[in-house]
Amino acid sequence: MPGPDGNVIVIGAGIVGVSSALYLARAGLNVTVVDPLPPGSATSFGNAGMVRHDCNVPVAIPGMLRQVPGWLLNPLGPLVLRPSYALKAAPWLLRWIRAGRMDRVNIAADALWKLHESNLACYRDLIGNDTFEALVREVGGIQIWESEGTGLSDRITAEINRRQGVVTEPLSRRDLERLLPGISPIAKRGLLYPNNAHTINPHRLVTAIADRVRQAGGSFASERVLKIIPREGGGYTLITNTANRSADKVVVAAGAWSNRLLEPLGATLPLETERGYHLMLPSPSIELPMPLQMKNRGFALSPMEHGLRLAGTVEIAGLEAAPDERRSEILLSHARALFPDLKGGEPTMWMGYRPSLPDSVPAIGQAERHRSLYIATGHGHTGMIGGGSTGRLLAELVTGSQPHIDPAPYSPARF
Numbered sequence: 001m002p003g004p005d006g007n008v009i010v011i012g013a014g015i016v017g018v019s020s021a022l023y024l025a026r027a028g029l030n031v032t033v034v035d036p037l038p039p040g041s042a043t044s045f046g047n048a049g050m051v052r053h054d055c056n057v058p059v060a061i062p063g064m065l066r067q068v069p070g071w072l073l074n075p076l077g078p079l080v081l082r083p084s085y086a087l088k089a090a091p092w093l094l095r096w097i098r099a100g101r102m103d104r105v106n107i108a109a110d111a112l113w114k115l116h117e118s119n120l121a122c123y124r125d126l127i128g129n130d131t132f133e134a135l136v137r138e139v140g141g142i143q144i145w146e147s148e149g150t151g152l153s154d155r156i157t158a159e160i161n162r163r164q165g166v167v168t169e170p171l172s173r174r175d176l177e178r179l180l181p182g183i184s185p186i187a188k189r190g191l192l193y194p195n196n197a198h199t200i201n202p203h204r205l206v207t208a209i210a211d212r213v214r215q216a217g218g219s220f221a222s223e224r225v226l227k228i229i230p231r232e233g234g235g236y237t238l239i240t241n242t243a244n245r246s247a248d249k250v251v252v253a254a255g256a257w258s259n260r261l262l263e264p265l266g267a268t269l270p271l272e273t274e275r276g277y278h279l280m281l282p283s284p285s286i287e288l289p290m291p292l293q294m295k296n297r298g299f300a301l302s303p304m305e306h307g308l309r310l311a312g313t314v315e316i317a318g319l320e321a322a323p324d325e326r327r328s329e330i331l332l333s334h335a336r337a338l339f340p341d342l343k344g345g346e347p348t349m350w351m352g353y354r355p356s357l358p359d360s361v362p363a364i365g366q367a368e369r370h371r372s373l374y375i376a377t378g379h380g381h382t383g384m385i386g387g388g389s390t391g392r393l394l395a396e397l398v399t400g401s402q403p404h405i406d407p408a409p410y411s412p413a414r415f
Contacts, residue, residue, distance in 0.1 A: 032218065
């Protein structure tokens with residue numbers, strides 16, 4: 001990668017921001033990451049830890065869309081829309097429904113596959129073999145259903161897997177009992193993804209990359225960017241809560257908050273917040289060999305270094321509403337339905353803000369009509385799964401290098 005002159009400010013210290021910053025610093029740019037919180041302390045902190053997921057299926061697909069009305073009637077189901085936010089969310093939800101047409105689903109699935117394909121290799125490159133082996137487990141993952149038969153969404157997923165060459169192994173009830181002692185009879189069947197991987201601590205993965213940003217000459221500023229102002233002749237001035245900063249190039253990797261910075265520039269995206277919850281159970285009485293996803297209940301159980309993380313569900317309620325702690329608490333009920341003897345220490349609750357675009361494909365690339373302003377956001381449920389490879393692609397675009405994949409499917413201009 002060539003080493004261009006100039007300085008770049010990356011707004012956002014989540015997995016996408018720090019990965020972008022490290023690739024940019026290694027390319028020779030003077031990089032500053034600006035975020036009011038320490039690296040990995042927001043949305044990247046509390047996810048389920050998936051870093052390679054061979055099921056590159058967008059959220060909106062025909063079979064799943066049919067279940068949405070029923071889910072919305074259950075205030076503690078896998079998807080909830082707060083009534084007070086329904087009117088504001090309506091335009092995004094309509095786009096999301098349209099993205100569930102099969103022609104669009106196939107386009108989105110292929111874009112996700114291409115982006116995710118190199119993600120593990122990118123993380124290994126970013127943090128080195130020793131740290132990678134300490135933080136990442138390449139042991140696979142299991143999806144579980146409470147029904148015997150397959151639905152339309154299952155068949156669509158299977159077809160996408162077949163087309164992309166994704167390896168899966170069906171699991172019978174007997175297989176589940178063998179792999180997961182103590183599992184409840186409600187689990188009727190499963191699907192093993194043997195090539196999946198997860199991190200045992202998403203926060204530590206982000207901070208490990210951030211440490212290497214500093215080692216590569218980059219810096220971090222604990223400030224909140226309030227506005228990006230284009231300068232005559234090129235570059236930008238950033239007004240923060242405590243300073244003005246100048247940059248030749250700017251990367252907006254601010255997750256669900258990105259539109260607040262893009263809106264004054266006329267570069268907004270159809271970005272919505274899918275609020276996700278977790279409940280962390282220390283000293284669990286069960287030891288899982290790999291992460292599990294309970295498909296019909298929309299949540300995952302991930303073995304972490306500090307306990308068992310129960311994570312998932314979707315709440316559409318924007319950036320301002322207070323968390324609904326019941327959505328964390330219900331995760332423990334779901335987990336005990338799957339493992340009736342599950343016990344542990346005092347649990348802790350968390351909520352994060354997934355930055356989601358209707359087609360589930362992130363926006364990566366130069367903002368329309370704004371030279372040297374780049375966007376890297378909208379990963380939804382796949383921030384950790386595509387964070388490293390997003391950073392690589394973003395740096396290639398910023399530096400004018402040959403992209404390792406076709407960047408067109410991720411262009412912010414596609415909206």
